[in-house]
Amino acid sequence: MRVQLSALCLALVCAPAAQAAPAKADPRDGKAVFEKWCAACHAPNPRLAGTLALQTKYEGKIPAALEARTDLTPEIVAAFVRNGVAWMAPFRKTEISDAELADLGDYLTKTPGTKGKAR
Numbered sequence: 001m002r003v004q005l006s007a008l009c010l011a012l013v014c015a016p017a018a019q020a021a022p023a024k025a026d027p028r029d030g031k032a033v034f035e036k037w038c039a040a041c042h043a044p045n046p047r048l049a050g051t052l053a054l055q056t057k058y059e060g061k062i063p064a065a066l067e068a069r070t071d072l073t074p075e076i077v078a079a080f081v082r083n084g085v086a087w088m089a090p091f092r093k094t095e096i097s098d099a100e101l102a103d104l105g106d107y108l109t110k111t112p113g114t115k116g117k118a119r
């Protein structure tokens, strides 16, 4: 029971406190934001809603997986994240803060090959 409680502390209490520290946009943090909020639809798997929709939209002319794109800018990423599109719901600042959005924009606009390697 004691072990479980400290694990809970790590997951729920301590981790958000650590994330609250002010930081500059960092693509490594952006990867974590992507994994948490976007990968369920946009990971490089053609069965996922976002990847499938973008495959259909661009007919393979540009990569369907967001992490493989080279044409995104932080502004474009932010516009879609805050406004949503089709059945992608907009994300609120209570879900993805402006600082996390900056990290995410940074992550998704780095050259491919430096990101998405872990999968």
Ligand code: HEC
Pocket (backbone or CB within 6 Å): 034, 037, 038, 039, 040, 041, 042, 049, 050, 051, 053, 054, 057, 066, 076, 077, 080, 081, 085, 086, 087, 088, 089, 091, 096, 104
């Ligand atoms: C519920 C599934 C879902 C989630 C979660 C989701 N998206 Fe999407 N996203 C979509 C779908 C579907 C589209 C394509 C809509 C269309 O057909 O134009 C899309 C489109 C986009 C586009 C537009 C790309 C283009 O060229 O048109 C961007 C950018 C994007 N998503 C970023 C994100 C980011 C960043 C996150 C995480 C914060 C995210 N999405 C989370 C489903 C999702």
